[in-house]
Amino acid sequence: MLFRRLKSSPLLWALAALGVLLLPLLVLGPESYITIDDNLDAEVSVPYLLARTNTALDYGAQTVVPQIMNGLPRNALRPGLSLTVACFELLPPLPAYLLNMVLVRLAGLLGMYALLRRWLLPASDQRKLAAAVALVWALLPVYSIYGVSVLGQPTVLLALRELRLSGRTGWPWLVLLLFPLWSSLVLAGVFVLAGAAAYLAGADWLQRRLSWRAWMGVGLLALSSAVVEFPLLYSLLSHQFVPHRVEFDLLQLAPATLATQVRSTVQLAMLGQYHSSLFFRGVMLLTLPLAWWQARRRDRAFPGRLVVGLLGVLLVLAVFGGFYLSFLRVAQEAVPPLRTFNLSRFHFLTPLLWLVVWVLALRTLPAGWQRAVLVAAQLLVVLVMNREWTLNLRQLLGQPVATEPNYQQFVAPRLFSRVAHSIQRQSGLRPAQYRVACLGLPPAVAQLNGFSTLDSYQNNYPLPYKHQFRMVVAGELAKDELLRTYFDAWGNRCYLMAAELGKNFRVGAGQHPPLQNFAFDAAAFRGLGGRYVVSAVALVRPARSGLQLVGDFADPAAYWHLFVYEVAPICP
Known part of the structure; x- marks a missing residue:
């Protein structure tokens, strides 16, 4: 009975395949690999701390999250009206992350399948193709x-x-109302709104009519986004604090040469951007001439004008993203907010545009082996470029990548528990009673283990705090122009830095020799309330930095070897 239902329902096959392909991420438990860059080293700790401090929905002007940066204003962080945050309210960090990930991918499959079946692939013999593309x-x-x-x-x-088309059903309004509750306005939502407006404007112009219901839907999407993002909007409109982003100078941070911008354009066109999905578009491009040739051969219509138009839009977006620094050089003086907001994130729209182009070509091909091979090839490309999938598969096969720790190794709860107990035994203080900063490892690791950190990786925090923290690392920044520019012209990574480490912010056990000369301002650190430096690399002369070693911690199950230094007391 079940087999018969599966056989007659391609969607059920796709759902079953999704479940099987996600198994490597789920069966490993704490040993599963979670994307680290801009994710586990930054984003995952935020909803965890909002849940832990009961500040997810507390938008008061005086509300802070004490575990971050000596009390980061709550309104500098992501909104609490979020299904992702709700997952962290209900579960510990890893189960919450995995639950959110499964739900996101399930919603993506069902949403794409619905779009294809109700619009682009409505024929009864196109159900299998729709299910495969949705997968x-x-x-x-x-x-x-x-x-x-x-x-x-x-x-x-x-x-x-x-x-x-009609507006007689209620579910479209519900979708537009709820989408902001499970998405990011700053990263993608603004561009989704722009893309929605462009779609409606183009469709209305072609049909010479005003789709007033759909425009009201865009208005509802914008209004819902404003309600969900109340913390951010409130902090901006009330001038709650001056964000560090006003000192952004991306022109200093990255060279705006012709060669680098052409290279960036090609990468955006053929691979995309990693936040919005990095995958090779070659199979999709290969589908286009094959579909055109087959259409000509079989005397069938090929939607050439629409395909060329969409490819033109994709090319314009790639060029805009690739040459964004040149655009910024001209525009930021006239429009100062461009310094603080990255307008190049239209790349969040390109995965969907590519899928639409691909489907337009696929449906022109006759049903059979050509379609199957192309879809299978694209599925393989997506899986191979999905690092969470490939690295977890390697973990299951007993071939982990040494430089890519799994969740248990990265967060290292047993190791940090030993650090906390050792400090409490020596000083009588619990983690909530002192502040630490991290060297050679992301502060988010310490935050996930219950420590309060003076440093953090944040997209938005008060500018005065950046200036105060800079005094702590000024000696090291003076040694290295690249690090100095990285901190001064950007500063999202408000970290302890060392010229001997460069931008290596993830030093595994035994991966780097001890630092010979760490220019650390202990007085400035103490002035911020700091007491301990948790370092993934040893210091040869800690006393010169105003520090003294109080603990050396190793654990074979952890990625880190930690050295804990205490700020030396002031001599009377």
Whole structure:
């Protein structure tokens, strides 16, 4: 009976395949690999701390999260009206992350399948193709911590189309109302709104009519986004604090040469951007001439004008993203907010545009082996470029990558528990009663283990704090122009830095020799309330830095070897 239902329902096959392909991420438990860069080293600790401090929905002007940066204003962090945050309210960090990831991919598969079946692939003999393409979409290497910012876009597009056609059903309004609760306005939402407006404007111009219901839907999407993002909007409109982003100078941070911008354009066109899904577009491009040739050979229509138009949009977005620094050089003086807001994130729209182009070509091909081979090839490309999938598969096969620790190794709860107990035994203080900073490892690791850190990786925090913390690391920044520019012109990584480490912020056990001369301002650190430095690399002469070693901690199950230094007391 079950087999018969599976056989007759390609969607059930796709759901079953999604479940099987996600098993490597689920069966490993604490040994599963979670994307680290801009994810486990930054984003995962935020909803965890909002849940732990009961500040997810506390938007008061005086509310802070004490574990971050000596009390980071709560309104500098992500909104609490979020399904992702709700997962962390209910579960510990790893189960919450995995639950959110599964739900995001499930929503992506169902949303893409609905879009294809109700619009692009409505014929009864196209169900298998729709299910296969939806599976490819659901497995894109997206950052699931941002919710359905990417994978939920097909549902938004379908909702707008339904409102254009009739508007007699209620579900499109519900989709547009709820999408902001599971997505990021700053990263993707603004560009989804712009893309929705562009779609409606183009469709209305072609049909010479105003789709007023659909435009009201865009208005509802914008209004819902404003309600969800109240913390950010309140902090900006009330001038609650001056954000560190006002000192952004991306022109200093990255060279804006012709060669680098051409290279960036090619990468955006052929691979995309890693936050919005990094995957090779070659199979999709190969499908286009093959579909055109088959259409000509079989005397069938090929949607050449539409395909060329969409490819033109994709090329314009790639060029804009690639040459964004040149645009910024001209525009930021006239429009100062461009210094603080990255307008190049239109790349969050490109995965969906590519899938639409691909489907337009696939449906022109005759059903058979060509379609199957192309879809299978694209699925393979997506899986191979999905690092969470490939690294967990390697972990299951007993071939882990030494420089890519799994969750248990990275967070190292047993190791940090020993650090906390050792400090408490020596000083009588619990982690909530002192502040630490981290050297050679992301502060988010310490935050996930219950420590309060003066340093952090944040997209938004008060500018005065950046200046105060800079005094702590000024000696090291003076040694290295690249590090100095990295901190001064950007500063999202408000970290302890060392010229001997460069931008290596993830030093595993035994991976780096001891630091010979760490220019650390202990007085400035103490002035911020700091007491301990948790370092992943030993200091040869800690006394010169105003520090003294109080603990050396190793654990074969951890990625780190930790050296804990205490700020030396002031001599009377």
